[in-house]
Amino acid sequence: MTTSRKHDAGGLPGDFAIWIFIFAELLVFGVFFLAYAFSRANNVELFNESQVHLNRIAGAANTVVLLTSSYFVVRAVAAIRADNARRCGHWLLSAIGMGSVFLVIKMFEFGEKFSAGISLSTNTFFMFYLSLTFFHFMHVILGIVILAAVLLKARSGGYSAANHTGVETGASYWHMVDLVWLILFPLVYVIH
Amino acid sequence: MTKTPLIRPCTLVWLILLALTGLTWFIGESGITGMAIVGFVLATTLFKSQMVVDYFMGLKHVRAAWRGLLFGYLLLVCGMIGVAYYISLT
Numbered sequence: 001m002t003t004s005r006k007h008d009a010g011g012l013p014g015d016f017a018i019w020i021f022i023f024a025e026l027l028v029f030g031v032f033f034l035a036y037a038f039s040r041a042n043n044v045e046l047f048n049e050s051q052v053h054l055n056r057i058a059g060a061a062n063t064v065v066l067l068t069s070s071y072f073v074v075r076a077v078a079a080i081r082a083d084n085a086r087r088c089g090h091w092l093l094s095a096i097g098m099g100s101v102f103l104v105i106k107m108f109e110f111g112e113k114f115s116a117g118i119s120l121s122t123n124t125f126f127m128f129y130l131s132l133t134f135f136h137f138m139h140v141i142l143g144i145v146i147l148a149a150v151l152l153k154a155r156s157g158g159y160s161a162a163n164h165t166g167v168e169t170g171a172s173y174w175h176m177v178d179l180v181w182l183i184l185f186p187l188v189y190v191i192h
Numbered sequence: 193m194t195k196t197p198l199i200r201p202c203t204l205v206w207l208i209l210l211a212l213t214g215l216t217w218f219i220g221e222s223g224i225t226g227m228a229i230v231g232f233v234l235a236t237t238l239f240k241s242q243m244v245v246d247y248f249m250g251l252k253h254v255r256a257a258w259r260g261l262l263f264g265y266l267l268l269v270c271g272m273i274g275v276a277y278y279i280s281l282t
Binding site: 034038041068168192 | 233240245
């Protein structure tokens, strides 16, 4: 379980700068979500008819994959707090692996839609679906890059129980990516 | 002597999150809908998100204002999604 360390104001884990970034990202996603929800309120039939074409199993699978990768990151932070950089590296690598699985499933989904002739201009629902999930997809890629950088430093002995702000910083960003998907999945794939 | 817990708290949280995800998926698959169901799905989403904030991000024991800020964000977003759904029914 992630317990906070007192690095800065209020003991937020990791570098405070990442939290500014996280709050900004959440704000942008929040606006996106509400834009979707209120657009749907004006086009209920169109949204419901279009949502039927989504692969809900893939969406749920990706939720499981992201939650699992977040869990692995929690274990990585716990490992470095126990001064076990080697184990921390293993958990980070597992989290990156799960992040990659998310990308593969999502690309499969995008492929399905594009081969069915669906694009941004198909209708308002698919404009939202494609732009929201692609925007999130890009965040997963950035999260994987961040975790990979943390992994490299952990493997080279750059972190310890006394100094692991970088691990917590990367972990906080990755959890934000997970958090956003937890809202996106029911909003776009389930609620109708 | 300290007793080792049967299951790590973070593992328990992860399993709860997976179970609730399965429930959300099942609701979507079953086709049942309506304000009560959507309210339940949104409440589940709020609960799951707050668990990630508290136990994965590790904000359960930080200054209350930070945790409150994130809870306020989640409540606002889930609440407004519920309002939008209600508008769509009327």
